[in-house]
Amino acid sequence: MSTDIVLRAEGVGKRFGGFTALSGVELEVRAGERLGLIGPNGSGKSTFTNCLAGAFPSHDGGFTFKGQKLAGLTSHERARRGLARTFQLPRPFRGLTVLENIRVPLAYGGRDSATDERAMECLQSVELASKAHRMPRELTQVELRRLELARATALRPELLIADEVMAGLSHAEVDQILALLFRLNGNGTTIIMIEHVMRAVTEFSQRLAVLVAGKKIADGDPRAVLSMPEVEEAYLGR
Numbered sequence: 001m002s003t004d005i006v007l008r009a010e011g012v013g014k015r016f017g018g019f020t021a022l023s024g025v026e027l028e029v030r031a032g033e034r035l036g037l038i039g040p041n042g043s044g045k046s047t048f049t050n051c052l053a054g055a056f057p058s059h060d061g062g063f064t065f066k067g068q069k070l071a072g073l074t075s076h077e078r079a080r081r082g083l084a085r086t087f088q089l090p091r092p093f094r095g096l097t098v099l100e101n102i103r104v105p106l107a108y109g110g111r112d113s114a115t116d117e118r119a120m121e122c123l124q125s126v127e128l129a130s131k132a133h134r135m136p137r138e139l140t141q142v143e144l145r146r147l148e149l150a151r152a153t154a155l156r157p158e159l160l161i162a163d164e165v166m167a168g169l170s171h172a173e174v175d176q177i178l179a180l181l182f183r184l185n186g187n188g189t190t191i192i193m194i195e196h197v198m199r200a201v202t203e204f205s206q207r208l209a210v211l212v213a214g215k216k217i218a219d220g221d222p223r224a225v226l227s228m229p230e231v232e233e234a235y236l237g238r
């Protein structure tokens with residue numbers, strides 16, 4: 001694993017009206033790293049993702065990605081720079097086939113890359129090639145998650161934020177998605193996994209960061225972090 005810092009969050013804060021959803025969040029992610037970002041419901045994980053991906057601005061602080069500040073860039077511009085995210089509820093274009101769904105992000109990456117061949121390659125990487133000409137409504141839950149991952153990673157991002165891609169899946173399906181994420185990481189993609197399926201997070205993460213009520217309360221070796229009394233109390237409810 002390289003020691004280059006690919007992402008740095010500095011003092012990130014976000015308010016919704018009078019409610020503080022994030023406060024002073026500092027985070028560094030190394031190139032090639034697998035980081036788990038955990039925390040109870042409502043602790044600010046998706047808000048952090050939305051600020052990072054440019055869905056809405058943060059009120060305080062900001063992000064540096066590959067040495068460049070992200071402030072002022074739209075979510076599309078961030079995606080073009082290699083920052084990808086999935087959505088908790090998969091958001092395929094319902095009126096397009098599975099293959100056409102992959103052509104959309106490819107088209108963002110430049111006219112030449114939006115070929116059927118490249119789209120099929122993406123589908124093969126998530127084992128969905130046999131469903132290329134199906135409509136999203138014909139896919140199972142786990143296939144929809146795979147399509148979401150293929151859409152997010154079509155442009156071969158340097159950093160992927162996988163936001164609860166395992167929710168509601170069976171044990172075996174979680175293993176399938178885990179294998180896929182390990183493969184993506186093995187091919188060089190840095191991954192931040194936001195997940196409530198603890199088995200998956202602990203198996204996947206080289207490091208864990210914990211958000212509670214909008215603040216980062218722990219960051220380090222997964223075993224050490226999970227055995228911290230404040231994490232057990234806040235997150236695991238023990």
Ligand SMILES: Nc1ncnc2c1ncn2[C@@H]1O[C@H](COP(=O)(O)OP(=O)(O)OP(=O)(O)O)[C@@H](O)[C@H]1O
Pocket residue numbers: 016019021039040041042043044045046047048
């Ligand atoms: N658009 C919004 N307007 C007002 N409050 C919001 C908005 N988005 C999030 N919040 C609030 O901010 C807090 C953090 O929410 P967020 O969705 O980031 O938590 P989370 O850690 O991702 O939770 P979960 O694990 O349930 O997905 C919550 O209290 C939520 O109600």
